[in-house]
Amino acid sequence: MVTDSSFGQVISLSSKRLVQDVPRPGGGDAVLRDVISDAPFDAAITGFVLSCLPGSAAPVMWVSDRMSQRENGRLYGPALAAFGFKGKVLRVEVSHPRDVLWAMEEGAGCAGLAAVVGEIHGAPEVLSFTATKRLALRAEASGVPIWLIRTGEDGALSAARERWRLRSLPSAAHPYDPQAPGAPLWEAELFRARGRAPGVWRAGYDAGAAHSEDRLSLVSRSGDGSVAPDRQPATDVAG
Amino acid sequence: MDRWRRIVSQQRTLPDDTVPVILAAPGSHGPVVHALSAAAKALGIELGARVVDVQAIHPDLHVENADPAGDLKLLDRVALWARRWCPWTVRDAHDGIVMDVTGAAHLFGGEAAMLRDMATRFRMQGLSARLAMAPTRGAAQMLARFGPAGAVCGADDVAAAVAPLPVAALRLEVETVRLLHRLGLKTLGLLMEVPRVALMRRFDRLAADRNPLVLLDRALGRAADPLNAPPEGQRWLARARLAEPVIDPVPHLDGLAEDLCAQMAGAEQGARQLRLTIYRVDGEWRSRDVALAQPSREPAHLLRLLTGKLEGIDPGFGFDLLTLEALRAEPLALHQDPLDGARDAARDVAGLLDRLSARLGPQKISWSTWTESHLPERVEGRVPALAGKAEAAPVLLRDRPVRVLMPPEEIAVLYAVPEGPPARFSWRRVSYLSTRHEGPERIAPEWWQDRPGTRLRDYYKVEVQGGRRFWLYREGILGDGRGGDPRWFLHGVFA
Numbered sequence: 242m243v244t245d246s247s248f249g250q251v252i253s254l255s256s257k258r259l260v261q262d263v264p265r266p267g268g269g270d271a272v273l274r275d276v277i278s279d280a281p282f283d284a285a286i287t288g289f290v291l292s293c294l295p296g297s298a299a300p301v302m303w304v305s306d307r308m309s310q311r312e313n314g315r316l317y318g319p320a321l322a323a324f325g326f327k328g329k330v331l332r333v334e335v336s337h338p339r340d341v342l343w344a345m346e347e348g349a350g351c352a353g354l355a356a357v358v359g360e361i362h363g364a365p366e367v368l369s370f371t372a373t374k375r376l377a378l379r380a381e382a383s384g385v386p387i388w389l390i391r392t393g394e395d396g397a398l399s400a401a402r403e404r405w406r407l408r409s410l411p412s413a414a415h416p417y418d419p420q421a422p423g424a425p426l427w428e429a430e431l432f433r434a435r436g437r438a439p440g441v442w443r444a445g446y447d448a449g450a451a452h453s454e455d456r457l458s459l460v461s462r463s464g465d466g467s468v469a470p471d472r473q474p475a476t477d478v479a480g
Numbered sequence: 481m482d483r484w485r486r487i488v489s490q491q492r493t494l495p496d497d498t499v500p501v502i503l504a505a506p507g508s509h510g511p512v513v514h515a516l517s518a519a520a521k522a523l524g525i526e527l528g529a530r531v532v533d534v535q536a537i538h539p540d541l542h543v544e545n546a547d548p549a550g551d552l553k554l555l556d557r558v559a560l561w562a563r564r565w566c567p568w569t570v571r572d573a574h575d576g577i578v579m580d581v582t583g584a585a586h587l588f589g590g591e592a593a594m595l596r597d598m599a600t601r602f603r604m605q606g607l608s609a610r611l612a613m614a615p616t617r618g619a620a621q622m623l624a625r626f627g628p629a630g631a632v633c634g635a636d637d638v639a640a641a642v643a644p645l646p647v648a649a650l651r652l653e654v655e656t657v658r659l660l661h662r663l664g665l666k667t668l669g670l671l672m673e674v675p676r677v678a679l680m681r682r683f684d685r686l687a688a689d690r691n692p693l694v695l696l697d698r699a700l701g702r703a704a705d706p707l708n709a710p711p712e713g714q715r716w717l718a719r720a721r722l723a724e725p726v727i728d729p730v731p732h733l734d735g736l737a738e739d740l741c742a743q744m745a746g747a748e749q750g751a752r753q754l755r756l757t758i759y760r761v762d763g764e765w766r767s768r769d770v771a772l773a774q775p776s777r778e779p780a781h782l783l784r785l786l787t788g789k790l791e792g793i794d795p796g797f798g799f800d801l802l803t804l805e806a807l808r809a810e811p812l813a814l815h816q817d818p819l820d821g822a823r824d825a826a827r828d829v830a831g832l833l834d835r836l837s838a839r840l841g842p843q844k845i846s847w848s849t850w851t852e853s854h855l856p857e858r859v860e861g862r863v864p865a866l867a868g869k870a871e872a873a874p875v876l877l878r879d880r881p882v883r884v885l886m887p888p889e890e891i892a893v894l895y896a897v898p899e900g901p902p903a904r905f906s907w908r909r910v911s912y913l914s915t916r917h918e919g920p921e922r923i924a925p926e927w928w929q930d931r932p933g934t935r936l937r938d939y940y941k942v943e944v945q946g947g948r949r950f951w952l953y954r955e956g957i958l959g960d961g962r963g964g965d966p967r968w969f970l971h972g973v974f975a
Contacts, residue, residue: 282908283948287882288975299825300870302832314883314973318848318860319876324975329870331829332846332862333836344836351832353825409947411915421918422943425975446975 263442264403264431267293267454272402273377275389279408282313283392285427286407289457290358290388291324292446296453299355301326302348304333306341309362313392324446325456328355338365342372349379349387356386364394374400404433410443424448429459483547483554500538503546504531514546548574558607560712565598568709573651576624578617580707591632599630614638617707618699622649622668638700643669650695656683660692671696716744716751716806725761725798733786736804737779750775750812756786758793759801766793770838773866774830775810781831785838833865842866850874854923856971857886878921879941881951881972888969891952901940901952907970912944920954935962941974949974 266274276286294301303316318330331354333344338361348357357380361368373389377400380387389401408428415423429444431437440461447458500523505514511531520541525534535541552574559577562569565588568580581594588594595611602609612623614633619642623631626649633641642649645668647660665671671679671692679693688694697703718739720732733756744750752775757767768789776782786804817824836845846862847870853859859874894911895904901917919940935956943949951972956962 280946280948282973284881284883284973284975285948291882291975300829314881314885317856317880317882317884317972318850318873319856320880320882322873322875323879324882329872330848331833331865331870332848333840334844334846335840340840344840347832347835351828352823353828353832409949411947412943412949415918418918420916422916422941422949422974425949426947427975 263459264434264437265454265457266403266405267295267457269295269386269454271380271384271386273373273380273387273389273400274403274405275373275391275399275401276405276407277391277395279395279406281393283407283409284313285409285425286390286392287313287316288324288425288446289405289407289427289429289444290390291321291326292444292457293388294326294328294358295355295386296325296327296456297355298328299353300329300331301356301358302331302333302344302354303358303360304335304341304344304348305360306338306362307334307336309360309390309392310334312362313360325448325450325453338363339367342367342376345376345387345389346379349376349385350383352383352385354385356388358388358390360390360392362391362393364397368397370398370400373398376400377402401433402435403431403437406430406432407444413445428462483551499542500525500540501542501544502531502534503544505546505548514548558605563712565594568707570707570709572621576621578621578707580617580709581613595630595632614641616699616701617705618650618695619701622699625649639672642699643667643672647671647692650692650699652692652695653690656686656690656692668696714747714809716740716749716809718743718804720802722800722802725800727795727798729756729758729790729793729795729799729802730787732802733783733804734779736802737782737786740804740806741777741779741782744777744806744809744812748811748813749806749809750777751782751806751808752810753806753808754782754786755805755807756789757803757805758795758799759803760796760799762796764796766795768793769807771834771842771866772830773833773837774827775812776831776834777812781834785834788835788839837864837866847871848873853926855926856880856884856923858926879918879974881949881974884951884972885970888953888971891968891970893968901942901954902968905952905968907950912948912950914942914944916943917941923953933962935960935966939971 276290278286305316316330321330335341335344341359341361345357345359348354368391376387376389391397410426410428412422412426413424415421424445427444428441430441431439433439442459443462445458447456450456450458498519500520501517502513502520502525503515504511507530509530513525513527513529513531513534516525516527523538525538531543535543552571555571555574555577559569559571562577562579566579566581566584570578572578585591585594588597591613595613598611599609610624610629612620612627612631612633614620614623615635615638619633619638622642622645623633626645627641631641647665647668648657649668652660660666660671665674676693683691683693694703698705718736720736722732740751752772754770754772755767757765759765768786770785770789772785833845842864845865847865847868849861849863849868850871850873851858851861889907891905891907893902893905896902901914901919904911904913906912917940920938922936922938924936925934937953937955938957939951939953941949942952950970951974952968952970954966954968956966958966
């Protein structure tokens with residue numbers, strides 16, 4: 242059986258294993274996940290994280306350092322509702338990554354928060370493997386999911402339970418205007434995860450999801466594809 | 481003036497006593513002299529003169545800005561401090577303190593000794609004071625301002641004591657004083673001799689606190705003039721006096737916090753603002769302030785906030801007194817934790833805000849506030865989390881980027897097309913080829929707050945090759961008469 246989703250996902254009714262293999266990052270289990278982007282200034286990460294944040298009324302703490310605000314821009318409040326996020330955002334804007342990590346740890350210990358999101362640009366020394374390990378343990382102990390957005394670097398060590406790499410894809414077709422971009426699509430690669438096979442999916446925001454945890458739709462990379470043309474059995478031709 | 485000297489001498493920049501100094505306050509025709517030093521008084525400068533005139537006569541004058549609001553605040557505090565002599569004290573107008581020392585003078589060895597004690601104590605504080613004691617409030621405040629220094633007036637000789645004072649001592653309006661002068665009534669003694677009926681007819685339209693006869697009656701004790709002293713604010717203060725000077729405050733904080741919390745628990749109050757002060761052996765003191773999002777009287781929480789603030793505190797050669805004071809307290813009823821073991825989410829978040837603000841600074845932690853505006857950068861504002869509340873975001877029908885650049889960054893257009901966004905542009909030294917676009921959405925400047933000449937913006941959502949989506953705008957249109965060729969900016973990035 243093929244487990245790499247890049248070959249298309251074969252869901253057989255006899256085995257549920259493949260169905261379970263599709264990750265649910267928005268499922269609400271409290272672990273540390275980190276997200277890195279393929280290209281600089283890519284806002285795909287933000288959309289992805291927003292689609293995964295819990296839909297509860299509790300506030301979400303969003304911590305960012307000065308460099309990530311300057312490089313990636315600031316989170317724009319009025320756009321958050323477009324990703325089904327209805328909570329309130331507690332902004333913590335600090336200048337040094339050291340304070341970002343400290344604030345994230347404090348936030349992770351606070352059960353009144355729905356989630357903690359931290360943004361760090363570059364690869365500062367304080368963001369070591371030990372620091373991510375602390376965050377991961379904190380998240381699992383307190384039950385608050387933590388997202389760590391890392392931009393401007395690729396492949397540093399991390400103790401995150403799930404590591405995602407995001408890239409923007411050409412958007413879906415606009416329903417009314419062929420010249421206009423439609424719903425955003427991203428390529429989400431889970432390149433390291435605990436207890437799960439890695440894989441690549443095409444991700445997008447699903448506005449019609451029945452549950453707020455399922456707002457992120459992950460479709461295997463091959464997608465639906467075009468329907469293969471009917472092939473006549475060779476015997477018929479010969480006959 | 482004394483307050484200014486104290487502030488300036490703390491900065492070690494006090495000029496020599498021979499330098500004339502005046503404090504200037506804004507007047508109706510430019511700044512006027514509000515207070516002056518002894519040297520300036522010796523030069524013949526008068527209060528209320530215009531500063532430019534005085535400076536023309538005395539070019540070497542040292543002019544500083546007065547701070548009347550700060551003076552009033554100091555006077556209020558001094559009035560409370562003066563309760564060391566008697567229980568009823570109140571600030572009098574903008575330049576005095578009235579104390580009702582009835583029944584308190586014998587504690588200090590009689591009236592004259594009490595006045596001497598007051599004079600000494602005020603001098604020790606670095607404040608100059610003119611003191612007077614009289615059986616009525618009105619007589620005392622007139623004698624203090626216009627009478628001889630340190631006058632003590634007995635119960636029987638009030639009339640004799642106030643008789644030589646000018647009528648202006650009654651604190652009348654300027655017109656009333658001028659009228660009395662025209663009538664030849666320049667001192668209170670003359671005013672007392674005039675038959676009351678004639679004067680009453682002339683001044684019957686004036687309110688009681690401006691009527692010279694009523695004021696005179698009050699000063700002479702013929703009319704009641706009670707003192708309404710404000711209640712002293714409850715102070716929440718815990719002290720730790722140490723036998724030996726120490727360097728490290730941490731071991732003593734437990735006891736202080738528990739003491740303070742026990743005091744506040746008795747009155748069902750919680751602290752919103754705390755100040756820890758250490759008094760060093762060399763006479764200096766250092767303090768640290770902590771603010772809280774919700775009233776609290778949990779010693780553990782207060783301790784956690786305080787210990788984070790102790791890093792930069794300089795103990796010098798040690799300190800032997802520590803105080804922990806709740807500067808602001810709010811009612812806080814007893815709290816019952818839910819019986820199912822769940823924690824109160826709002827209290828958890830408030831505690832988190834306290835810790836973050838104490839360490840990172842209150843401005844760094846913020847909620848969003850919303851303004852109705854068409855310009856994207858004006859929609860969202862910030863309010864410090866300790867000061868404001870979270871508001872729900874407005875519903876926008878327009879597509880907006882999840883990230884915005886503040887300020888927008890200019891892009892270089894490499895290949896322009898007549899209508900629509902540039903087909904090829906470069907931003908941050910990377911060139912992009914646009915494939916699809918949506919727009920324009922025209923946002924006109926808000927004429928009621930923008931400067932004239934601000935150009936309109938045409939926003940486009942542009943998808944580039946490879947799949948990223950940008951929010952570009954063109955500032956102005958060609959030939960709108962508000963500048964040269966329109967420029968292009970990148971304002972945000974769509975997810």
